[in-house]
Amino acid sequence: xxxxxxxxxxxxxxxxxxxxxxxxxxxxxxxxxxxxxxxxxxxxxxxxxxxxxxxxxxxxxxxxxxxxxxxxxxxxxxxxxxxxxxxxxxxxxxxxxxxxxxxxxxxxxxxxxxxxx
Amino acid sequence: xxxxxxxxxxxxxxxxxxxxxxxxxxxxxxxxxxxxxxxxxxxxxxxxxxxxxxxxxxxxxxxxxxxxxxxxxxxxxxxxxxxxxxxxxxxxxxxxxxxxxxxxxxxxxxxxxxxx
Numbered sequence: 001x002x003x004x005x006x007x008x009x010x011x012x013x014x015x016x017x018x019x020x021x022x023x024x025x026x027x028x029x030x031x032x033x034x035x036x037x038x039x040x041x042x043x044x045x046x047x048x049x050x051x052x053x054x055x056x057x058x059x060x061x062x063x064x065x066x067x068x069x070x071x072x073x074x075x076x077x078x079x080x081x082x083x084x085x086x087x088x089x090x091x092x093x094x095x096x097x098x099x100x101x102x103x104x105x106x107x108x109x110x111x112x113x114x115x116x117x
Numbered sequence: 118x119x120x121x122x123x124x125x126x127x128x129x130x131x132x133x134x135x136x137x138x139x140x141x142x143x144x145x146x147x148x149x150x151x152x153x154x155x156x157x158x159x160x161x162x163x164x165x166x167x168x169x170x171x172x173x174x175x176x177x178x179x180x181x182x183x184x185x186x187x188x189x190x191x192x193x194x195x196x197x198x199x200x201x202x203x204x205x206x207x208x209x210x211x212x213x214x215x216x217x218x219x220x221x222x223x224x225x226x227x228x229x230x231x232x233x
Contacts, residue, residue: 035221043205045160045224091159103148103211103220104173107159 002027004094006108013082014116021077021111023092029053031097034068034075035105040088051075082115089113121225123208129231132198138228140191140208149191150222151183152207160207166191167213198232205229 003026013019025034036048049059051068059066063080079086092108121142130136140149148167152160165173166185174183180202182194191208206229209222 037224042226043207043229044226045207045209047221047223050221103150103165103167103213103222104162105160105222110157110159112157 002029002094002096002106004092004106004108006090006092006111008111009109010112010114012114012116015084016081017115018078018080019082019113019115021079021090021092021113023075023077023108025073025075025092025094027094027096029096033095035093035095036066036075036077037091037093038088039091039110045091048077079113082113084115084117087113087115121208121210121223123206123225123228125228126226127229127231129233130195130198131233132200134198135194135196137195138193138206138208138230140193140210140225141189142210142223142225143189144210144223145188145212146210146223147188147213148211148220149185150209150211151191151193152209152224154205154207154227156204164193195230198230200232203230203232 005024032053034051037045038048039045049066056068065078067076089110089112091110093105095105124139150165151163153163154160162175163177164183169185180197184192205227207227208225211220211222
């Protein structure tokens with residue numbers, strides 16, 4: 001069965017600390033897609049990254065980096081030198097090839113990140 | 118233009134009212150989605166439209182009625198709602214490629230609905 005687990009419900013850090021948000025997924029498909037979204041208090045989900053199952057290369061974008069490991073079915077997200085503006089709920093999501101004609105996303109429960117000044 | 122807009126931002130309605138939520142995108146996306154999100158929970162998919170045709174209805178009660186009048190617009194008509202329907206309603210859109218699933222969805226800011 002397909003599932004996304006974000007075990008960390010809430011994380012609180014002090015500004016400038018590094019923080020890693022964990023995401024573990026389950027799928028039977030060999031082709032699938034992983035996403036991270038950010039939801040600030042305003043409510044809008046902001047797309048951060050998409051990763052294909054056949055591309056395990058890690059990615060860095062400014063202070064954000066993602067570590068994709070198929071061997072452990074994990075797609076972790078690290079924020080370096082966190083800032084107050086990073087405070088939000090972060091969702092990891094999975095889309096399977098079998099859902100290719102629907103675009104259905106399977107979301108994790110989300111991790112609330114609070115960055116204190 | 119890379120945004121999805123939703124109106125209204127807030128809506129309060131009684132259980133006997135009829136109201137509509139509106140979503141608009143001008144990114145040329147041919148897939149549009151309605152999600153419902155309760156507090157401290159992830160979004161739950163309600164409906165998917167692909168090329169203006171309903172492709173997914175996630176067993177949503179008939180008091181929610183979606184409509185896709187054209188490729189840029191998506192409506193959600195509400196009638197005889199219950200207090201438990203109070204939530205944030207999010208609209209999203211995405212490209213439709215060879216495989217829809219890999220196309221990231223772009224979300225609107227949502228409509229915060231309160232049913233009294």
